[in-house]
Each structure stands twice: as C-alpha cells, then as structure tokens.
Amino acid sequence: MTTQPNAYEETEDVDLDLIQDDALDDEDTSSSGYDYEQSTEGLDLEERQALRRVVGMSTELTDISEVEYRKLLLERVLLVGVWTEGSAEDAENSLTELKLLAETAGSEVLDGVIQRRKKPDPATFIGSGKVQDLRQLVAALGADTVIADGELAPAQLRNLEDRLKVKVVDRTALILDIFAQHAKSKEGKAQVELAQLQYMKQRLRGWGGNLSRQAGGRVGAAGGGIGGRGPGETKIETDRRRINTKISKLRRELKDMKSTRSTMRQERRRHAVPSVAIAGYTNAGKSSLLNAITGAGVLVENALFATLDPTTRRTTTSDGRVYTFTDTVGFVRHLPHDIVEAFRSTLEEVADADLLLHVVDGSHPDPLAQIHAVREVLGEINATDVPEIIVINKGDLADPIALAPVLHREPRALVVSARTGEGIDKLKELVEASLPQPDIAVEALLPYDRGDLVSRIHSEGAVDQLEHTAEGTRLTARVHPALAGELTPYQVATTS
Ligand SMILES: Nc1nc2c(ncn2[C@@H]2O[C@H](COP(=O)(O)OP(=O)(O)OP(=O)(O)O)[C@@H](O)[C@H]2O)c(=O)[nH]1
Ligand SMILES: [Mg+2]
Numbered sequence: 001m002t003t004q005p006n007a008y009e010e011t012e013d014v015d016l017d018l019i020q021d022d023a024l025d026d027e028d029t030s031s032s033g034y035d036y037e038q039s040t041e042g043l044d045l046e047e048r049q050a051l052r053r054v055v056g057m058s059t060e061l062t063d064i065s066e067v068e069y070r071k072l073l074l075e076r077v078l079l080v081g082v083w084t085e086g087s088a089e090d091a092e093n094s095l096t097e098l099k100l101l102a103e104t105a106g107s108e109v110l111d112g113v114i115q116r117r118k119k120p121d122p123a124t125f126i127g128s129g130k131v132q133d134l135r136q137l138v139a140a141l142g143a144d145t146v147i148a149d150g151e152l153a154p155a156q157l158r159n160l161e162d163r164l165k166v167k168v169v170d171r172t173a174l175i176l177d178i179f180a181q182h183a184k185s186k187e188g189k190a191q192v193e194l195a196q197l198q199y200m201k202q203r204l205r206g207w208g209g210n211l212s213r214q215a216g217g218r219v220g221a222a223g224g225g226i227g228g229r230g231p232g233e234t235k236i237e238t239d240r241r242r243i244n245t246k247i248s249k250l251r252r253e254l255k256d257m258k259s260t261r262s263t264m265r266q267e268r269r270r271h272a273v274p275s276v277a278i279a280g281y282t283n284a285g286k287s288s289l290l291n292a293i294t295g296a297g298v299l300v301e302n303a304l305f306a307t308l309d310p311t312t313r314r315t316t317t318s319d320g321r322v323y324t325f326t327d328t329v330g331f332v333r334h335l336p337h338d339i340v341e342a343f344r345s346t347l348e349e350v351a352d353a354d355l356l357l358h359v360v361d362g363s364h365p366d367p368l369a370q371i372h373a374v375r376e377v378l379g380e381i382n383a384t385d386v387p388e389i390i391v392i393n394k395g396d397l398a399d400p401i402a403l404a405p406v407l408h409r410e411p412r413a414l415v416v417s418a419r420t421g422e423g424i425d426k427l428k429e430l431v432e433a434s435l436p437q438p439d440i441a442v443e444a445l446l447p448y449d450r451g452d453l454v455s456r457i458h459s460e461g462a463v464d465q466l467e468h469t470a471e472g473t474r475l476t477a478r479v480h481p482a483l484a485g486e487l488t489p490y491q492v493a494t495t496s
Pocket of ligand 2: 286287288299300306
C-alpha cells in the first residue's frame with residue numbers, strides 16, 4: 001500500500017466544511033492544497049473525471065436530542081457514484097436517492113462525490129487513481145463507511161476495502177439492510193433473509209478480507225450497522241453449504257406461507273371480489289393513498305420502504321359492490337434482483353389484480369424516471385397486462401410545469417393529493433368505472449330463508465330492482481357468472 005502525504009490526516013480540529021469545500025471544488029483545486037490533479041491545465045478529461053462533490057449531501061440534524069441519539073447509532077458515511085450516462089442532473093438525483101436510502105438505514109451522510117467515467121472500473125468501481133483521493137477524503141471527514149451507488153462485484157468490494165481501510169457497502173446491501181430493519185411480518189422477515197443470504201452467498205470471499213464481517217444476530221436486529229444486520233453465521237469460514245441449507249429451509253417456509261395467502265386470495269376470487277393493487281415508487285404515497293381512499297390507518301412515513309407487508313382493505317362502490325385495495329412494497333430504481341425474487345409471492349398480489357393504481361410522486365424532480373423504473377419491475381413480475389391508472393400524487397407540492405411532460409406522455413394520468421384530498425373522489429369514480437362489471441342479467445325470486453343470497457347480490461353484483469313479495473324477495477340484478485349459477489334454482493321468467 002502506498003502512503004501519500006495527507007494534509008488532513010492529523011488535523012483533527014479543522015473545520016470540516018472548509019475541507020469539504022476545498023477538497024472537492026473543481027474550480028479551486030490548486031489553491032486548496034488538496035490537489036486531485038498534479039496540474040489543472042490541459043487535463044480536460046482528467047478534470048471531467050475528477051471526483052466532484054454533490055452539494056447538499058450531508059445529513060442535516062435538526063435538534064439536539066436527535067444528534068445525541070444518532071451519534072450512538074449512526075455510521076458516518078461517504079457516498080460515491082460513477083456517472084456513466086445521462087445528464088449531470090440524473091447523476092445527482094441518483095446520489096440524492098442514495099443519500100435518502102442511507103439515512104433511512106440510520107446513517108449520517110458526510111458527503112457525496114461522483115466521478116464521470118465511461119463505465120465503472122472493473123477492479124475498483126471508481127478509477128483506481130481516484131481511490132487514493134477518496135481515501136484521503138475518508139480520513140479527512142472521519143467516515144467509517146463508504147457506500148457505492150451501484151452493485152459491486154465481490155472483487156471490487158474487496159479491493160476498495162483494502163485500499164480505503166473502511167467498510168464498503170453497495171447500494172444493494174443498503175437496500176437489503178433497510179428491508180431487514182423494516183420487515184415486520186414473519187413472511188416479510190423470511191423474504192428479506194432469503195434475499196440477504198442470496199446476496200451473501202456470492203460474496204463470501206469478498207467479506208473475509210482484512211475487515212471482519214462477522215455479522216451477528218437476526219434480521220432486523222439493531223446492532224452491526226449497514227450490511228451487518230444480516231442473518232447470522234456470515235464469517236468467511238462459513239460453509240457455503242450451511243447457507244444453502246438455510247436458503248432451502250426458508251424457501252420451504254415461504255411456500256407454506258404463500259399457500260395460506262393464496263387461499264385467502266382464492267376465496268376472494270370465488271366471490272368475484274375485484275381487487276385493486278396500489279404499486280409504485282417508494283415514498284410516492286401509496287399507503288397515504290390507501291388511507292385517503294379507504295380510511296385504513298396504515299403506517300405512513302417519510303422514509304423509503306416503510307411498507308413491506310401488503311395490506312388489503314375492503315371497500316364498496318357507490319352502488320354497494322365490495323372490492324379490495326392492496327397496498328404493496330415500494331419499488332426503486334434497480335431494485336435488487338434478489339429482493340424481487342424473494343418478494344415474488346407478495347408481488348403476485350399486483351400481477352393478480354384486476355386493476356393497478358400506479359402511484360407516482362408528483363413532487364419528485366424526475367417522475368418519468370420513476371414511472372420507468374416501476375414498469376421495469378412490473379415487467380419482471382409479469383404484471384404488465386394488468387390495466388393501469390397512473391396516479392400522480394402529492395399534487396399539492398407538485399410544480400404544474402414539471403408535470404406537463406408526464407401528463408403529455410400519460411394522458412390517462414390523474415393528479416391527486418392524498419394529503420389534501422384533491423382528486424380523490426375523481427380517482428374513486430375512475431376506479432369504479434374500470435373495475436370488471438358483473439354482466440349477467442338475472443331475475444330471481446328468493447325465499448326469505450335465503451337472505452344470504454340477497455346480501456351477496458348486493459355486495460357482489462348490481463341490483464336494478466327489488467321488491468318484497470309474499471313469496472320472497474324478487475330481484476332484477478346483474479351478477480358475475482358464479483353467482484348467476486347459484487341463483488339458477490330461483491330464476492323466474494323474465495317479464496319484460
Ligand atoms: N405533501 C404531500 N405529502 C404526501 C402526500 N402523500 C403522501 N405524502 C407524504 O409522503 C411520505 C410517504 O408517504 P407513504 O404513504 O408512506 O408512501 P409509500 O409510497 O407508502 O412509501 P413506502 O411504503 O415507503 O414505499 C409521507 O411523509 C407522507 O406524509 C401528498 O399528497 N402530499
Ligand atoms: Mg407504504
């Protein structure tokens with residue numbers, strides 16, 4: 001390991017803000033004494049590839065108690081991204097999202113830098129020459145973890161840890177960590193653990209290295225920090241077979257849990273209860289929307305991946321038909337494949353629905369990118385055939401000018417606000433109109449001891465006429481085929 005003189009290694013009392021500004025301000029590298037390049041002249045390409053600081057990265061702590069609380073728990077992290085395509089704005093949005101993810105996981109973000117490159121370096125993610133700069137920044141800031149905005153190959157992770165001398169975590173591990181912290185149900189926990197084991201299995205060697213990674217405890221346990229809250233038994237010597245055994249066991253357990261849920265779903269199918277799935281980008285306001293529509297009281301949080309377990313709520317159309325809304329786990333750009341696989345059975349709720357409310361955060365700087373990312377995941381779970389309504393939420397915060405291109409691309413989209421209630425009634429109407437309609441006309445005379453069938457016609461079909469006669473309840477209604485079958489014995493000849 002080469003050791004380069006580092007101006008900041010021993011200076012503990014210097015103002016960190018100043019160092020950050022000097023350190024990564026492209027314009028001012030020569031006067032800072034912290035030269036990324038030997039010379040700033042004639043180095044256009046080099047200049048462009050320098051690590052550039054993304055403004056507004058550091059976590060702002062608002063009150064004292066929060067500071068103290070976080071000091072105990074937080075890791076002090078530095079974010080690093082490689083910007084390979086798209087605009088500077090795209091690259092910064094990506095790092096801003098990484099920052100939100102890191103904060104959701106409980107970290108304090110000290111700073112974030114990106115490097116422009118054609119593609120990530122196969123050995124070190126950022127250019128190998130830049131690793132040394134990053135190392136100095138790590139030391140200057142006192143960071144204890146570096147989070148890379150991407151999925152690192154095992155060798156990249158190992159090389160970076162060797163050279164940076166701090167823990168390195170990638171975006172996938174970070175997302176897995178958040179899932180582990182947020183999983184509540186037995187099924188949710190098992191799904192996350194499965195995804196973590198899959199991820200770890202590929203990286204057994206990478207996790208040995210010079211830094212001990214003996215993750216302790218269970219999924220969701222508080223200790224260990226990012227990447228350390230994984231399932232136990234992860235030290236380098238762990239036999240891969242033990243992981244495989246655990247994976248098979250989890251798969252079996254998940255299969256059982258799945259069958260319980262699909263029984264419930266089949267029951268709804270049998271009664272032809274139409275289902276609406278609420279899906280969309282994480283933090284778009286899916287749970288808020290479920291609450292606004294059904295008064296459900298589901299957990300809403302300004303955090304990514306607050307919801308992991310699907311919640312289903314019943315509601316009725318204006319003419320009294322029962323249907324359900326299911327709130328689901330949020331999606332994110334490059335949702336780790338292991339997560340999609342592990343959550344497949346949960347996500348089937350979406351693929352199986354009669355209608356999809358695709359919720360978009362209207363206040364996000366790039367809503368179209370969110371829509372694109374969500375559709376990618378929908379493709380992975382074979383849910384692209386489900387009729388979709390795009391719901392642009394947070395209309396109260398959204399800038400109408402920013403929404404124009406979205407409305408242009410998605411003409412059927414509706415702007416609503418789960419917070420103010422704006423557009424919610426209109427959305428309900430649109431949902432009702434888009435649900436599968438009962439379409440078999442029946443006229444039946446039901447004896448008074450078949451009140452059960454009368455109430456089913458009310459909740460599963462649409463009643464056009466109802467009359468109480470001496471022999472029983474006489475009804476003209478439209479129902480679904482299964483119910484029409486059950487009504488056959490009571491059918492009367494149509495009079496009109
Ligand atoms: N201003 C405004 N904020 C909203 C609106 N809808 C939701 N929010 C806020 O957005 C944040 C996320 O809301 P959630 O309903 O938890 O979002 P979600 O899509 O369920 O998020 P995950 O479950 O984490 O994927 C919360 O802080 C909400 O209060 C809205 O219409 N306007
Ligand atoms: Mg939610």
